[in-house]
Amino acid sequence: MSFQCDAGLGLKLLYDQVTTGTTKLAVFGSSCSVVTQQMARITPYYNLIQLSYLSSSPTLNSRDDYSTLYRTYPSETSISLARLELCRRYNWKKIAIISESLHVCSKTAQIMSQLAKAKKLEILAITEFGDREDPLQALKIIKKMKARIIMGGFTSTSALKVFCRAYHLNLTTPKYVWMIKGWFNSNWWKLDQENITVGNVSCTQAQINQAIDGYFSNDGLQIYDQPLDTVSGLTPQEWNKLYNQEMAQKPLKHAIDDYGSFAYDGIWSLALMLDRSISYLKRQNLTLEGFRYKSNQSIVYRNTFQNILDHLKFKGITGPVSFHDGDRLGKITIKRFINQRNVIIGQFDDKTSNTTWNNSTDIDWKTQGNSVPTDWRTITITNLNVSEMVYMIVMIHVGLVFATSCILMAIYFYYRKEPPIATSNIILDLFMGFGTLLCLSYVGFLCLENGIVDPNNKILAFLCTFRSWLLAVGFSITLGCIFANSWSTYRSLSGRSYRLRKIKKSHSYGIAMSIFIFNIILCSLRATVDQVEIFNDTIWSQRQIQSDGDIFVLQVRICRFSKYIVWDAVIFGINGIILLFGAITAWQAQRIDITNSNYVRYLAITAYNLIISTSVAVTMSIVIVERPTVRFVLISFFIILSSLSTNCLTYLPKIHQMVKDRKGIRRKSFLITTGRSKTLSMVDEHAEFNLYNVETRKQQLLSKLENEIKDLTTKITEKDAVIERISKYINDFMKKYVGEEINLDPSSITEGDESKDISLLREAGLIAL
Numbered sequence: 001m002s003f004q005c006d007a008g009l010g011l012k013l014l015y016d017q018v019t020t021g022t023t024k025l026a027v028f029g030s031s032c033s034v035v036t037q038q039m040a041r042i043t044p045y046y047n048l049i050q051l052s053y054l055s056s057s058p059t060l061n062s063r064d065d066y067s068t069l070y071r072t073y074p075s076e077t078s079i080s081l082a083r084l085e086l087c088r089r090y091n092w093k094k095i096a097i098i099s100e101s102l103h104v105c106s107k108t109a110q111i112m113s114q115l116a117k118a119k120k121l122e123i124l125a126i127t128e129f130g131d132r133e134d135p136l137q138a139l140k141i142i143k144k145m146k147a148r149i150i151m152g153g154f155t156s157t158s159a160l161k162v163f164c165r166a167y168h169l170n171l172t173t174p175k176y177v178w179m180i181k182g183w184f185n186s187n188w189w190k191l192d193q194e195n196i197t198v199g200n201v202s203c204t205q206a207q208i209n210q211a212i213d214g215y216f217s218n219d220g221l222q223i224y225d226q227p228l229d230t231v232s233g234l235t236p237q238e239w240n241k242l243y244n245q246e247m248a249q250k251p252l253k254h255a256i257d258d259y260g261s262f263a264y265d266g267i268w269s270l271a272l273m274l275d276r277s278i279s280y281l282k283r284q285n286l287t288l289e290g291f292r293y294k295s296n297q298s299i300v301y302r303n304t305f306q307n308i309l310d311h312l313k314f315k316g317i318t319g320p321v322s323f324h325d326g327d328r329l330g331k332i333t334i335k336r337f338i339n340q341r342n343v344i345i346g347q348f349d350d351k352t353s354n355t356t357w358n359n360s361t362d363i364d365w366k367t368q369g370n371s372v373p374t375d376w377r378t379i380t381i382t383n384l385n386v387s388e389m390v391y392m393i394v395m396i397h398v399g400l401v402f403a404t405s406c407i408l409m410a411i412y413f414y415y416r417k418e419p420p421i422a423t424s425n426i427i428l429d430l431f432m433g434f435g436t437l438l439c440l441s442y443v444g445f446l447c448l449e450n451g452i453v454d455p456n457n458k459i460l461a462f463l464c465t466f467r468s469w470l471l472a473v474g475f476s477i478t479l480g481c482i483f484a485n486s487w488s489t490y491r492s493l494s495g496r497s498y499r500l501r502k503i504k505k506s507h508s509y510g511i512a513m514s515i516f517i518f519n520i521i522l523c524s525l526r527a528t529v530d531q532v533e534i535f536n537d538t539i540w541s542q543r544q545i546q547s548d549g550d551i552f553v554l555q556v557r558i559c560r561f562s563k564y565i566v567w568d569a570v571i572f573g574i575n576g577i578i579l580l581f582g583a584i585t586a587w588q589a590q591r592i593d594i595t596n597s598n599y600v601r602y603l604a605i606t607a608y609n610l611i612i613s614t615s616v617a618v619t620m621s622i623v624i625v626e627r628p629t630v631r632f633v634l635i636s637f638f639i640i641l642s643s644l645s646t647n648c649l650t651y652l653p654k655i656h657q658m659v660k661d662r663k664g665i666r667r668k669s670f671l672i673t674t675g676r677s678k679t680l681s682m683v684d685e686h687a688e689f690n691l692y693n694v695e696t697r698k699q700q701l702l703s704k705l706e707n708e709i710k711d712l713t714t715k716i717t718e719k720d721a722v723i724e725r726i727s728k729y730i731n732d733f734m735k736k737y738v739g740e741e742i743n744l745d746p747s748s749i750t751e752g753d754e755s756k757d758i759s760l761l762r763e764a765g766l767i768a769l
């Protein structure tokens with residue numbers, strides 16, 4: 001038996017068989033549809049039953065054209081249905097078809113296209129290439145149409161050319177899925193030579209191996225998978241063992257050696273047909289030996305044979321054998337090429353149209369996350385997340401600042417009765433610190449949606465809402481305390497003639513509380529009329545379109561209030577104005593602070609710091625959305641910096657002063673004496689602090705006056721010395737020229753003496769008038 005797929009040769013052999021030798025009762029073959037097709041057009045004229053064991057062309061389904069043809073191998077129509085089952089399983093809705101211009105292939109492509117359309121699949125391209133041609137153009141069309149699921153209809157010889165071209169066009173796994181014929185001979189991909197050349201490209205065996213990796217194929221079930229007692233008395237497995245032993249000893253030259261079982265069942269079909277026909281024919285006084293191609297009885301023989309085959313049912317090596325209009329009904333295997341061998345992953349039963357999948361065979365798609373390849377070009381969206389390393393580094397800094405702040409607050413609280421801490425509004429200062437701790441905690445939640453919490457987790461929306469409250473509460477506490485502190489300090493210092501004003505603590509708390517409540521009302525309003533939503537912001541500006549049509553875009557997940565711009569503008573705008581006002585009052589207070597103490601100045605700096613940090617952080621949170629890591633680092637930086645500076649400027653100078661005082665390197669002792677403490681107990685701590693400042697200033701002024709007196713005394717002494725010298729000179733002069741001494745001692749001069757002495761001096765020319 002030849003396997004050359006040469007229709008002419010097939011017809012010649014048929015003619016030879018019919019015209020020479022003994023009369024034949026049936027024709028067995030061919031394996032090749034193109035030959036079978038030609039023969040099957042002729043055999044009815046000789047009333048010959050023809051049985052093909054491998055021809056699968058859907059053309060051969062036609063009973064009108066091929067009325068005496070039977071097949072033990074399933075038709076490509078059934079095989080196409082099995083392929084569509086594969087598409088259904090993996091939700092592939094777009095396919096491309098490439099076929100060789102052989103009738104069996106192009107007809108299959110046509111049938112496939114019709115079946116696919118009926119199943120609502122979209123056919124992106126149907127291309128064909130000549131059996132001796134380069135498939136490059138056909139493949140280029142498929143690539144251009146962005147198809148990913150390719151159904152190939154070609155012989156094994158052309159398959160090597162197709163896959164070599166596919167390798168160079170990158171039409172290979174894991175992105176592309178190939179479904180090809182399942183009836184190729186075993187080891188069809190192994191090259192005879194080192195390379196295969198197709199047009200201007202060539203492929204090595206390794207490249208071919210890579211290109212064909214993971215292809216799917218469909219085929220008739222060769223060896224029934226159950227231990228069936230077949231008509232021959234052998235189980236399919238026993239038969240297969242014997243067959244393999246035989247094949248090992250006598251390999252066939254053009255063997256489609258895996259298909260011996262179909263030939264075996266074909267021979268059994270004919271044998272059973274002939275065997276069962278004997279009794280039928282006998283009833284009509286006919287014998288098998290009496291068959292002639294063309295006689296009056298020939299049609300009786302033919303009808304008898306066909307009738308038997310049409311109702312034939314037996315257990316064959318390939319499973320239960322029966323025919324429907326000459327076609328074999330049975331099981332179609334769905335195979336995947338894994339590690340250089342075909343592995344059955346499912347079976348389609350074309351009698352019942354049911355598919356059973358072998359779930360133990362997990363498919364390694366070789367894709368990212370082993371996802372099933374898509375049927376068209378993909379839009380790959382990459383979520384930009386904050387780097388874990390960056391997050392850890394920032395959180396370490398948050399932790400350090402958090403711990404530092406807690407330590408400062410603890411020391412501050414512990415020494416709350418020691419000056420100068422005792423003269424501060426400790427509760428406001430500590431609440432300010434508490435506010436900064438809440439703001440620091442907010443940093444930990446800052447990139448919740450950027451890789452910290454699974455976006456599908458329902459808790460994300462809750463955490464985002466919690467985050468917004470955390471910042472609002474922390475910020476408003478800090479802001480309220482800073483404003484209350486600066487305002488009360490300003491008021492206490494701005495009294496006329498430095499007279500102390502009594503600023504009750506309750507007023508300061510009231511201010512801080514009012515700001516806090518105002519912010520809580522605003523945030524509650526926001527939570528009532530708006531809601532947190534998680535959405536993906538696609539950064540189209542950074543998309544990349546690959547040569548195969550795949551699109552890569554970056555996306556940032558954002559979790560915030562839908563009208564966040566309005567809310568941010570309102571909340572931070574109003575608070576910003578309050579903070580600015582606080583900073584201005586603190587600055588004014590430090591200008592009129594007669595003590596030259598730095599505490600008020602630090603308060604002003606804290607308020608300004610907070611204004612700058614908040615403005616920058618809020619602006620960045622809105623503007624730098626496309627770079628979550630940069631956004632996270634910058635916002636965190638400003639929150640950490642402002643929290644640290646607020647706490648350091650609030651607590652450190654006073655703690656430092658207290659330590660200095662405790663070591664005895666103190667400045668003037670605290671002027672609030674025991675004698676005044678009774679009176680002072682009636683003023684609040686702020687007033688005490690300012691009293692202390694005024695007393696200090698008095699001391700400074702007193703010291704300055706003493707110095708001035710000293711200077712003046714020195715100057716008087718100097719003048720006295722000059723006057724004494726002049727007096728002595730005048731007396732000497734008077735003695736010498738006038739002969740009379742004058743009394744120049746002012747204390748001894750009487751009114752009469754004075755005029756006398758003055759006239760003497762005038763005469764002497766010592767004074768002008």
Ligand SMILES: NCCCC(=O)O
Nearest residue numbers: 032033054055056183
């Ligand atoms: N079915 C295997 C041989 C190909 C053909 O039908 O021609």
